[in-house]
Amino acid sequence: MSFVADRFGFPPVVTQQQLAAMAPHVRSECVALMREAGLTIEQIARPLNVRPAVIERLASARHRYQLPRAAETVDEAGDGTSKPAHRTEGLPRGSFLILKYAAQRQFELSIGKDDLASELGVSHKMIDAGMARLLDEGLIVRAAAGSGHKPALYRATERGEQFAAAVFHLDTTGA
Incomplete structure (x- = not known):
């Protein structure tokens, strides 16, 4: 051998x-x-x-292999310069859903993330990412921490209300 x-x-x-x-x-x-x-x-x-x-x-052999989402790149302009497919600018979809939900409730949220996810029909992960980005961007603030079984209270900032009014074509006259 x-x-x-x-x-x-x-x-x-x-x-x-x-x-x-x-x-x-x-x-x-x-x-x-x-x-x-x-x-x-x-x-x-x-x-x-x-x-x-x-x-x-x-x-x-050649195999179809998908890169992890964060590693993907796209060339939108077609000029040879690529950027991450995972959007780093703009808000994630969950942020818009949460902001619209808050706008329908006088810009206040007092609902647990699990309840909000089931109410909006999205994943808990999407709610976490959306809330984190809204807080990071200063569109909402935590008005009161949750205690016991009560969820935290979140309020839209003035900037958040203006943003929601522009995006969702809301009447800002207060009527």
């Missing part, structure tokens, strides 16, 4: 069962890494007890 080693002197570190158990894109990456380490297709195939054609197909 001949000892097959990569350019660093290490044998392949996966077995046939481990390779078969990997997700397709991970399997292809594993084979690509072994090839980058200096092993030939035959040197990879022999200890794994598979035909070299199988290793060749694994090495050249």
